[in-house]
Amino acid sequence: MIEIKSEIVSRQTIKPSTPTPPHLKTFKLSLLDQISPDIHGNMTFFYPSDSTTHSISNDPYFFEKSKLLQDSISKTLSLFYPLGGRLLDAATVDCNDEGAFFVEAKVNIPLSHFLNQPDFILMDHFLPTTDPTTMELSNGAMFLVRFTSFTCGGVAISLSLTHKVADVSALLTLLQCWSSVCRGLSDPITPDLIGEKFLAPRDELSAMSVSVNVAVEKFGQRRFVFSASKIAELKAKVDKEFQNVLQSHPSRVEVVLALLWKCAVATKKKKTGSFGPTALFQAINLRKRLSPLPETAVGNFIWPFMVLAYEEKDLELHELVIQMRKSLNEFNNTKANMFTGEGAPLAIMGAIKERGEFFRNNKEMTVYKCSSWCKFPLYDTDFGWGKPIWHVSVNKLVSNTIALADTRSRDGIEAHLTLDEEEMALFEQNEELLKYATLNPSIYA
Structure with missing residues (x-):
């Protein structure tokens, strides 16, 4: 070091x-x-x-x-x-x-x-x-x-x-x-x-912000890079089943996120000795989904949708990617409109309450949270002395998170994970993961 x-x-x-x-x-x-x-x-x-x-x-x-x-x-x-x-x-x-x-x-x-x-x-x-x-x-x-x-x-x-x-x-x-x-x-x-x-x-x-459960246990953050060719391999692996069900192709983010989630759950099982149900929250940009909202609206216009896996067979890669897209489609078709109209505040408060009750009733469920910055042109940030060679965000607060961003070439994906230290030591040795991702390569690679 x-x-x-x-x-x-x-x-x-x-x-x-x-x-x-x-x-x-x-x-x-x-x-x-x-x-x-x-x-x-x-x-x-x-x-x-x-x-x-x-x-x-x-x-x-x-x-x-x-x-x-x-x-x-x-x-x-x-x-x-x-x-x-x-x-x-x-x-x-x-x-x-x-x-x-x-x-x-x-x-x-x-x-x-x-x-x-x-x-x-x-x-x-x-x-x-x-x-x-x-x-x-x-x-x-x-x-x-x-x-x-x-x-x-x-x-x-x-x-x-x-x-x-x-x-x-x-x-x-x-x-x-x-x-x-x-x-x-x-x-x-x-x-x-x-x-x-x-x-x-x-x-x-008025006096309340949502509190963040700051993890007491020690957790580590690691960086994994997926090249364009490895992402193409991942897509090819699930494309046939995905097309049969959804008549379209999976995205880069969906296949990378599915693999990371699958490997994180496998790591948890290795540590505890048994499989447990799991949930993945993905943050969605509402600006693209609510017509009066401009792209330059400043504030928090994001909302999470949830994907669940109750059994180990639900964690087959193609199953995860299909479930992710189905959950996204359901959000776009039925939930996105809860943010508009007179009933919006009550609908939002109701959704938060419902989510809280769900986790009170499913205490054994391991939750992962993901946000994707892919397609955000952060590498174009030029203050007058050229574009950056790398950008990064550090998470010091919460474990079990996945953040995805484009690589500088724009065709690969850089994933930043936080996991409990013991789990991270196992995760970074996962053979299925390392078949597609490189652990913390040089920025010049």
């Missing part, structure tokens, strides 16, 4: 370039934001050096870039004005222009040392939220950035955003706007700040 020493160079608050008008000072979140957990999600982008300078101590480019990032955050905050405010309760943002928080840092290694074999434990050196002093000084900021220089002139940009106001699609809108402003474009993408206009929050929930 490589050793990294990091040093924070400066910390500062960044306020919006223009004050928020008085009539916009209070921003009411939607019901879906209201029930979202008040935790920070993160995303880190790594950029190779774009200059011939090799000594960061006198590299003027880092501080030039830092100034550009800070100025562009200030301008971007004026467009995303709730992000410059502070949460008053689970459904209200005080848009008081207290601002975002920006950290400059440096590490004592070249970028290539880290990217040759990325280590999630070392990611703490790049995240703003892992530094207690930063969190104290940031004073409840909803948007934090840490800008880190490597000895080779490469840089990392980590942003941390509260889940109360943004899912990954909203994060993408923020990135597209911010990077456009940073590059000096005059007409950046602007956000649709819909808030309560989509689904008004419920007064009886």
Whole structure:
């Protein structure tokens, strides 16, 4: 394992370039934001050096870039004005222009040392939220950035955003706007700040966000990469049965996710000695399914649908992929409309209650949660010094999660899993998995 020493160079608050008008000072979140957990999600982008300078101590480019990032955050905050405010309760943002928080840092290694074999434990050196002093000084900021220089002139940009106001699609809108402003474009993408206009929050929930069951047990995060050719092999394995039932072809995400779920359950059985029923939740982007919602709607417009496997035979690869598509079709055809119309709030609260009751009655069920960022153009995030060589999100809160993202070539899939440490040690040796996936290859591979 490589050793990294990091040093924070400066910390500062960044306020919006223009004050928020008085009539916009209070921003009411939607019901879906209201029930979202008040935790920070993160995303880190790594950029190779774009200059011939090799000594960061006198590299003027880092501080030039830092100034550009800070100025562009200030301008971007004026467009995303709730992000410059502070949460008053689970459904209200005080848009008081207290601002975002920006950290400059440096590490004592070249970028290539880290990217040759990325280590999630070392990611703490790049995240703003892992530094207690930063969190104290940031004073409840909803948007934090840490800008880190490597000895080779490469840089990392980590942003941390509260889940109360943004899912990954909203994060993408923020990135597209911010990077456009940073590059000096005059007409950046602007956000649709819909808030309560989509689904008004419920007064009886005003003090409540959904809590996250932070895992007490130790869990590890690992990265597995599926190449385009291996994904094609997986698809070919299930295509015939899939076509017979659904008259279509499985997607890349469906076959990769099915294999990961199957192997995770097999690992659990190996550890406990017996098979137990299991559920997989997949997060769906509602923007594509609800016609009045624009792609640039900022907030939490995601909802999970559930796939169940009660017996071991349900975990045949083709069975899982077929069940995933059937569950998705059912959601699209019958459940997506519960988010519209006068009855929407009650329908949503009813669905949450029903889900809670289901798990109270099925305590033995092992639950996995998946979100996919595939097809989100995160690799196009260019602040003026080129596109990133890698982007990654670190999960420090919850075990049994699967996050999928495109590889830089856009045709492979990178999977990030969190599992109990004992299970992870077994999982990463699973022969069926390793037939299709490579464990943590070099970013340069």
